[in-house]
Amino acid sequence: MKIAILGGTGPQGSGLALRFAMAGIDVVLGSRNADRAQEIAQELSNKLVGCLGTISGLNNEDAVSAADEMVILAVPYSAHDSTLLGIKEQLNRKILVDIVVPLGPKPTMVDMPSEGSATEAAQAILGDDIPVVGALHNVSAHTLNSLENSINCDILVCGNDLEAKKKVMTLISKLDVATYNAGPAANARCIEAITPILIRLNISKAVSFSHAGLKIWEPGT
Amino acid sequence: MKIAILGGTGPQGSGLALRFAMAGIDVVLGSRNADRAQEIAQELSNKLVGCLGTISGLNNEDAVSAADEMVILAVPYSAHDSTLLGIKEQLNRKILVDIVVPLGPKPTMVDMPSEGSATEAAQAILGDDIPVVGALHNVSAHTLNSLENSINCDILVCGNDLEAKKKVMTLISKLDVATYNAGPAANARCIEAITPILIRLNISKAVSFSHAGLKIWEPGT
Numbered sequence: 001m002k003i004a005i006l007g008g009t010g011p012q013g014s015g016l017a018l019r020f021a022m023a024g025i026d027v028v029l030g031s032r033n034a035d036r037a038q039e040i041a042q043e044l045s046n047k048l049v050g051c052l053g054t055i056s057g058l059n060n061e062d063a064v065s066a067a068d069e070m071v072i073l074a075v076p077y078s079a080h081d082s083t084l085l086g087i088k089e090q091l092n093r094k095i096l097v098d099i100v101v102p103l104g105p106k107p108t109m110v111d112m113p114s115e116g117s118a119t120e121a122a123q124a125i126l127g128d129d130i131p132v133v134g135a136l137h138n139v140s141a142h143t144l145n146s147l148e149n150s151i152n153c154d155i156l157v158c159g160n161d162l163e164a165k166k167k168v169m170t171l172i173s174k175l176d177v178a179t180y181n182a183g184p185a186a187n188a189r190c191i192e193a194i195t196p197i198l199i200r201l202n203i204s205k206a207v208s209f210s211h212a213g214l215k216i217w218e219p220g221t
Numbered sequence: 222m223k224i225a226i227l228g229g230t231g232p233q234g235s236g237l238a239l240r241f242a243m244a245g246i247d248v249v250l251g252s253r254n255a256d257r258a259q260e261i262a263q264e265l266s267n268k269l270v271g272c273l274g275t276i277s278g279l280n281n282e283d284a285v286s287a288a289d290e291m292v293i294l295a296v297p298y299s300a301h302d303s304t305l306l307g308i309k310e311q312l313n314r315k316i317l318v319d320i321v322v323p324l325g326p327k328p329t330m331v332d333m334p335s336e337g338s339a340t341e342a343a344q345a346i347l348g349d350d351i352p353v354v355g356a357l358h359n360v361s362a363h364t365l366n367s368l369e370n371s372i373n374c375d376i377l378v379c380g381n382d383l384e385a386k387k388k389v390m391t392l393i394s395k396l397d398v399a400t401y402n403a404g405p406a407a408n409a410r411c412i413e414a415i416t417p418i419l420i421r422l423n424i425s426k427a428v429s430f431s432h433a434g435l436k437i438w439e440p441g442t
Contacts, residue, residue, distance in 0.1 A: 108404060143440060153438045181427060182418045183329060190418060193411035197403045201437065206402060213438035216422065217374045218430040219364060
């Protein structure tokens, strides 16, 4: 299986690339600059020993074309809409996995787009023929890049296309995390907004930890 | 300490009344119907053996007047605004703890008020002199009423008045749960919306549990 990660040169995208490659999945990093993507792909590949998955780098459009079926969007929010407009044609019915959190000027607050959430904005930009699935918003880059530890937080997945959601849940579960169907795309208004609450906890002097994650608590455990 | 729980005759309010009484806190249940409040208070009291806290019942206005400092609003969303308008005068600078989730026609989706969330709507109705704190949205009535088990999920607390939030966090921590300052009242848009996502999981055939809760995951645990 080969996936693309746009914004794969950033900390979140790079961490995901490492984790997916460790799980045996080929990853193509996408960037506006193909040389930069190849350079980071080489750096990340050097960290991998004995993994079945490979990491390569291309410009965003070519990365999308190279992906089998799923493209992860991990760019900063400021580049969210423009990146989508630039790859809409190449997507050609592939699934867009939106992990972008619309952080405001203060990273402890969201600044939601008029569509309600980044995931809903992506669906509006891409139109109904391209399924958009929101996921992986609440996992910190630090957690992803701490390869010596398992990820160990749960992943809420939302979107309006159930089959696409199931495929994304199957993909993400290869990272050895629990995934939950958290309902339609409109629920991204909540799920994306959990991240700044976690950021607030992480920078708070009142709690003794950082890089907090989210878990669904099952009664009796 | 004496607190009031409006809507204390419902499953969420009754469960909280039992838990607070078990923690040694006196609880006055408020209801539109004082006789009904007294009847439920007696039923709940019969379940308590050897607790330091007592449970009594009054109409909403008298329950608010009887509370020392904090009043919990646990009515159905349909009664949220009207109940607040009815007790505004009695509140007289006491803290209003809003636990109401604005569920839509389908309980797996929120139907937020124009203010953004129930907590923000309460603050708008009550004005700036009465601190409103959002909390306890994500704990199921079943969990609260299963007295043989600890609550064991985490409580996100939000609001614009830090001192009021701290008092509410101290109160809730007596239930032997972790409480987190989740930021300003606007974050209730996210926190209230977590509940229908949990409800969705609970009724889903894809997961093996019900009455799910939320926990903040601390790295390394």
